[in-house]
Amino acid sequence: MLWENSGKKQPLPHWALTGPSLGVPSLGPHWALAGRSLTGPSLSAQALQELELSLNPLRDRGPRALARLLPLCPALRRLGLRGCGLRRPFPVPEGTPLRSLALSYNALGAAGLRQLLRALPARGLRSLELASVLGRRGDGGGDGVGTELARYLQQADCALCHLSLAGNHLRDQDIEELARSLPHCPSLVSLELSGNPGLGSETFRNILEALEKRERGLELLNLTGCGIRDLDGDALSRSRGKIRDLRLPGRKFLKGP
Structure with missing residues (x-):
């Protein structure tokens, strides 16, 4: 059509x-x-x-x-390529005006995701959808996903505004590395992490601590379907000044100022 x-x-x-x-x-x-x-x-x-x-x-x-x-x-x-059965990335031309790339629901795996992030231009891309591109991962970690995500965001010319990593079997250690990169990527204002039950309260605290090191907060942080439990009132209070739309499991959406 x-x-x-x-x-x-x-x-x-x-x-x-x-x-x-x-x-x-x-x-x-x-x-x-x-x-x-x-x-x-x-x-x-x-x-x-x-x-x-x-x-x-x-x-x-x-x-x-x-x-x-x-x-x-x-x-x-x-460019929309959701659910196309892709198992490896493709080269993106240098100097492309591409602003939005949707690759969710393609079984890239950890190796394919690392290869993709190394090849994608950071200067122009604003929206990157990578929901459910990783299969089940070993308990020991060590596949370099968190490191590669952090490396991409820490590039000096990174312009990414929205990143979706929903449903990827992520763990706290993956987001620990990503969170450390947030002060280096002030353009990123929307982070979709829903459907990752391996992410716990440590992930929320790491993200919040990273946001306190930069002037601009987040417009959206979605952690529904994650394993977050027992957040204290202090953490939630601090988040109100840094996260405009905070979505947590088992709670109504929390709107900041």
Whole structure:
């Protein structure tokens, strides 16, 4: 399905091909369409700003196809690839204007996530959705996920505003490293960590301590479905000045000033 903002003949800003029936072999004509046929008076890959391919089974051949497609779309700002069966990342062109990337519900695993974070440009990306990309992890940790997340956020030109890591079997030690990076990434104002039962009260305290070291707080911190228990009144009181929308398990949403 193609989307266009008006009935006028103009470059197509949005292109959506969603649904469970399109795999890479059947998408072959569409990749060609993006590279050649979108150059006519009504459709142009050069002007494409939003591409939504979620729920298409791109699987193992998807990264190669995406690597060919993205350089043909120099104006692309939003890319949706939720639930596409991707198991490894794909190269993102240097200097891309991409502002939003949604890769949730793809089984990248720890190795794939580390590779992705090393390859993603930090300067322009504003929103990164990585919900449920990690499978079950060993009890001992040591897979480097927390370290790689912190490294990405600590880059001098990191512009990320929203990060979703929901449903990733994260543990307190993962977020301990991420929390330490928050003072170095003042642009990050929305952190989605719901559905990680391995995150306990230590995670909340580490995030709060990190926020107290920077001027700007968080607009949203979602910890519903996590293993947080027995938070004291002092911690909740301190959070009101630093977290505008705090969501905790078993509690009503707490709104700050």
